Amino acid sequence: MFTYGYSLKEWADSGFIEKELKYFKKFHEKYDASFVLVTYGGNEDLSLIDKSQYPYLEILPIYTITKKFKYKIINFIFSFFIPIKLKSFVSNIDLIKQNQLLGSWVSIFTKYILSKPLYIRTGYDMYLFSKKENKSNLKKLLYFLLTKFSISLSDAYSVTSYSDLKFLQTEFKLNDDHLYKISNWIEDNKKLEFNNRLEKNILCIGRLEYQKNFEYIIREFANSEFTIDLVGSGSQRNYLEKLARNLNTSVNFLGQKTYSELLDLYNKYRYYIASSLFEGNPKTTLEAMASGNLVLVSDIENNREIIPDGGGIFFNFEESVLNILLTNLEDIKNIKTIVEKGYSQTIKFNSLEKIVSEEMSLINILLK
Numbered sequence: 001m002f003t004y005g006y007s008l009k010e011w012a013d014s015g016f017i018e019k020e021l022k023y024f025k026k027f028h029e030k031y032d033a034s035f036v037l038v039t040y041g042g043n044e045d046l047s048l049i050d051k052s053q054y055p056y057l058e059i060l061p062i063y064t065i066t067k068k069f070k071y072k073i074i075n076f077i078f079s080f081f082i083p084i085k086l087k088s089f090v091s092n093i094d095l096i097k098q099n100q101l102l103g104s105w106v107s108i109f110t111k112y113i114l115s116k117p118l119y120i121r122t123g124y125d126m127y128l129f130s131k132k133e134n135k136s137n138l139k140k141l142l143y144f145l146l147t148k149f150s151i152s153l154s155d156a157y158s159v160t161s162y163s164d165l166k167f168l169q170t171e172f173k174l175n176d177d178h179l180y181k182i183s184n185w186i187e188d189n190k191k192l193e194f195n196n197r198l199e200k201n202i203l204c205i206g207r208l209e210y211q212k213n214f215e216y217i218i219r220e221f222a223n224s225e226f227t228i229d230l231v232g233s234g235s236q237r238n239y240l241e242k243l244a245r246n247l248n249t250s251v252n253f254l255g256q257k258t259y260s261e262l263l264d265l266y267n268k269y270r271y272y273i274a275s276s277l278f279e280g281n282p283k284t285t286l287e288a289m290a291s292g293n294l295v296l297v298s299d300i301e302n303n304r305e306i307i308p309d310g311g312g313i314f315f316n317f318e319e320s321v322l323n324i325l326l327t328n329l330e331d332i333k334n335i336k337t338i339v340e341k342g343y344s345q346t347i348k349f350n351s352l353e354k355i356v357s358e359e360m361s362l363i364n365i366l367l368k
Helices: 008-014 017-031 043-047 072-079 082-086 104-114 126-132 137-153 162-171 214-220 237-247 259-266 283-290 301-306 321-329 332-350 352-367
Strands: 035-039 057-061 096-099 118-121 156-159 179-181 198-205 227-231 250-255 269-274 294-298 313-315
Touching: 008 017, 008 043, 017 035, 017 259, 017 352, 043 057, 082 104, 096 104, 104 118, 104 137, 118 137, 118 352, 126 137, 126 162, 156 162, 156 352, 162 179, 162 301, 198 259, 198 283, 214 227, 214 237, 214 321, 227 259, 237 250, 259 269, 259 283, 269 283, 283 294, 283 301, 283 332, 294 321, 294 332, 313 321, 321 332, 332 352
Parallel strands: 035 057, 096 118, 118 156, 156 179, 198 227, 198 269, 227 250, 269 294, 294 313
Antiparallel strands: none
């Protein structure tokens, strides 16, 4: 089950459909599994995947079996009836897997209609993020209730970090009954030696939003010899462009990139910086380490969790990340040691092969 409101077309438009399909391909190759992808799209979703290449995937856009209304609130109300519509199309499945918390009510009702186990996988905790982003009390309450009921009514609920797991256990006074930690996956992507990469350009990737805190990086590198190459889009773009001009910070705003373009980009750079105020299980930092980048990241709990001791460089916002970088540049041998440690650890614990195996172990428990 896709995240509520998301279609296969949106995967394609974001440039990440290629990456998402690799997960299903690996799962099929390893365990001969087949999938029904229930999306919130229409007929356009049916033409986006070549059936001859992916015979183990069936695409079922919800708005080909039920009407899509003009107003979001009406679509939301009618989403509670989607499980009834789904029944005749997915009756032969063994398991329901919900991608992200949003839309979990559809999967929960489908679980009870079909009498099948439900596994909800979240990449980040919506309730925790709503607190850190100072959302309205109403939104925080709704995310709290949705999280609470989704955990209690699912057969398994996974998060991507131990810190998120600990938060849920503490906030909702839960034991380990059916809560699991399964990280995001990456591919081995180190194709170019460190010395053959750009020396004065720094790669940053993420949504141009408050959480990612790119303002800090732009301020830190004002009037420096470095250029920031910033991949992503978001509501802060105009503000960040103006800030960069005013501070004389060299920034290339590269917009969105496809997954394959990102894999190529990582290998052009020596340095990757992430200045997030808070995170879940940051995919781009994991991908940067798996690509042989030296990662410099904000000293927050979720970053600490994925980067081994000596496998990256941490900074807090009272420090100058530019000074930290310049200091480390004096010891290229040490930099290569840091890069190798980060790379090795990420490949060991976050490979696609490993994450697929962890998910299958969980699914086997549910199917007993």
